[in-house]
Amino acid sequence: MGVEVSRLSNGLTVATEMLPGMESVALGVWVKSGARNERDDEHGMAHLLEHMAFKGTAQRSAFQIASEIENVGGEINAATSVETTAFYARVLSSDVPLAVDLLADILQNSTFDPEELEREQNVILQEIGAAHDTPDDIVFDHFTETAFRHQTLGRSILGTPETVMSFNSAQLHRFIQREYGADRMIIVAAGDVKHDEFVHEVENRFGGLRPHAQGGAVQYAQYVGGDFRENRDLMDAQIILGFEGRAYHVRDFYASQVLSMILGGGMSSRLFQEVREKRGLCYSVYAFHWGFSDTGIFGIHAATGQANLGELVPVIAGELQKIGDHILEEELDRARAQYRAGLIMAGESPSSRASQIARQLLLFGRPIPSQELMERLSALTVGRLTDLSQRLFCTKPTLAAIGPIGSLSSYESVAGVLSPPGSATHRIAV
Structure with missing residues (x-):
C-alpha cells in the first residue's frame, strides 16, 4: 500500500505505512527543531x-x-540531533492509543518541575563529563566546532556545564512554545497500523496543538575549516580529516554518500584496504558524509597508535588524490549495492522505517518512494564521482586530533598536499 499521508486541520502531518507480518508498531513525533535552533544563551x-x-x-x-508504557511491554525514548528532535515509542498494535496519549501528554503538558530539572541537569553534567573522557566521541565535537566555528551548527548538542546549569523551568516552557508547533511536527507510525484509525487517535490528542511555531529561521551555516589539536596521554590517537560536503537538497548529495562508501564504507573500501590491511597503520578507519539543510561535511576518521601517526595522514591524503583520478566501475557497483541493501534493511525495521519516512517529510515535504531512490543511485556514473571528488577534496580541510599527536603532520602541510596552487579557497559548486 505504501506510505499514506494526512494533514490535520491545524496543519499537523500524519503518516503511516503498513508493514506486512508485523504485530507491533513503531511511532513517534519528529520536530524540525534541534540544537541549531538554540539562541546563544540556550546552548544545550x-x-x-x-x-x-x-x-x-x-x-x-x-x-x-x-510504568504505563512498560506495563504493556512497550518502550519510549527520545533523541536530539542538530536539526531535529524525536520522541518515539514501540508497542504492540493494540497499545497504539496509549502510546499516542503518552507522546501527546509529554509534548503538551510537561511541567518541568524544578526539582526534577535540577536532578536532570546533574545527569547531563555527567553525560558531558563522560563524553569528554571518551576521545573517539569528543573528537567529533571538536571536528564540527572547527568546521563551523562560532556557529550553532558546530556546537556540541550537549551544551556546556555552565549553560546547562543556568536553565530554569520558565526558559524550557518558552523554548517549547517558540519551537514546537504543528507546522514543524511530523507524526509517523510504521508496522501493524491502520491509517484512518491512527489519524483519528492523533486528531483526538494533538488536534488542539498550536498551528505555528514562533521561532524564526536558523542561522545560515558557513563551512570554514581549520585545525584543532589536543595532546593527551592516551594509548591511541583519534584523527578526523574533513571537507565541505553537500546539503540534502543539492545536486551530488547522493553522489557524496556513495563516494564515502567507496573511500571508506567497509572492509573492501579503499581506505580500509590500503591503510589498515596493506600498511597496518591503524586499527580503525572509515569515511562518512553528513548532510544538513544548507550545507554538509565529508570526513575520514582513523584511530592509531603514536608510532604510525606520522605516516597515517599522508597516506590518507594520497588516497584522496588517487580517487580523484580514477574510480573503478566495480567500486561504484559495490557502493550502490551497499546503499540499496541499507535502504531495504531499514525498510524491514518498523523503527527505522518510521524514522526514514519522518526525515523525508521534514526535509522534502513528501515520502520518497524506494524506486525513486534506486533511480537516483542508478544515474550515478564514474565520471560524476571523480568530478565530485576532485572538487570536494580541494576545499579547505578540517583537521581534529586528540591523543599522543606530537608526530602528526602540520595543518599547513596537509592542506598544501590536498589543494593545488590557487585553490585553497575553492568551494564546491552547487
Whole structure:
C-alpha cells in the first residue's frame, strides 16, 4: 500500500505505512527543531528538553510515564540531533492509543518541575563529563566546532556545564512554545497500523496543538575549516580529516554518500584496504558524509597508535588524490549495492522505517518512494564521482586530533598536499 499521508486541520502531518507480518508498531513525533535552533544563551537546551519530557506532566509523574508504557511491554525514548528532535515509542498494535496519549501528554503538558530539572541537569553534567573522557566521541565535537566555528551548527548538542546549569523551568516552557508547533511536527507510525484509525487517535490528542511555531529561521551555516589539536596521554590517537560536503537538497548529495562508501564504507573500501590491511597503520578507519539543510561535511576518521601517526595522514591524503583520478566501475557497483541493501534493511525495521519516512517529510515535504531512490543511485556514473571528488577534496580541510599527536603532520602541510596552487579557497559548486 505504501506510505499514506494526512494533514490535520491545524496543519499537523500524519503518516503511516503498513508493514506486512508485523504485530507491533513503531511511532513517534519528529520536530524540525534541534540544537541549531538554540539562541546563544540556550546552548544545550534542546537536549535538556528531550530529557525533561519524561519527568512529569500535569497528569502523570515521571514514574507513571515509565510504568504505563512498560506495563504493556512497550518502550519510549527520545533523541536530539542538530536539526531535529524525536520522541518515539514501540508497542504492540493494540497499545497504539496509549502510546499516542503518552507522546501527546509529554509534548503538551510537561511541567518541568524544578526539582526534577535540577536532578536532570546533574545527569547531563555527567553525560558531558563522560563524553569528554571518551576521545573517539569528543573528537567529533571538536571536528564540527572547527568546521563551523562560532556557529550553532558546530556546537556540541550537549551544551556546556555552565549553560546547562543556568536553565530554569520558565526558559524550557518558552523554548517549547517558540519551537514546537504543528507546522514543524511530523507524526509517523510504521508496522501493524491502520491509517484512518491512527489519524483519528492523533486528531483526538494533538488536534488542539498550536498551528505555528514562533521561532524564526536558523542561522545560515558557513563551512570554514581549520585545525584543532589536543595532546593527551592516551594509548591511541583519534584523527578526523574533513571537507565541505553537500546539503540534502543539492545536486551530488547522493553522489557524496556513495563516494564515502567507496573511500571508506567497509572492509573492501579503499581506505580500509590500503591503510589498515596493506600498511597496518591503524586499527580503525572509515569515511562518512553528513548532510544538513544548507550545507554538509565529508570526513575520514582513523584511530592509531603514536608510532604510525606520522605516516597515517599522508597516506590518507594520497588516497584522496588517487580517487580523484580514477574510480573503478566495480567500486561504484559495490557502493550502490551497499546503499540499496541499507535502504531495504531499514525498510524491514518498523523503527527505522518510521524514522526514514519522518526525515523525508521534514526535509522534502513528501515520502520518497524506494524506486525513486534506486533511480537516483542508478544515474550515478564514474565520471560524476571523480568530478565530485576532485572538487570536494580541494576545499579547505578540517583537521581534529586528540591523543599522543606530537608526530602528526602540520595543518599547513596537509592542506598544501590536498589543494593545488590557487585553490585553497575553492568551494564546491552547487
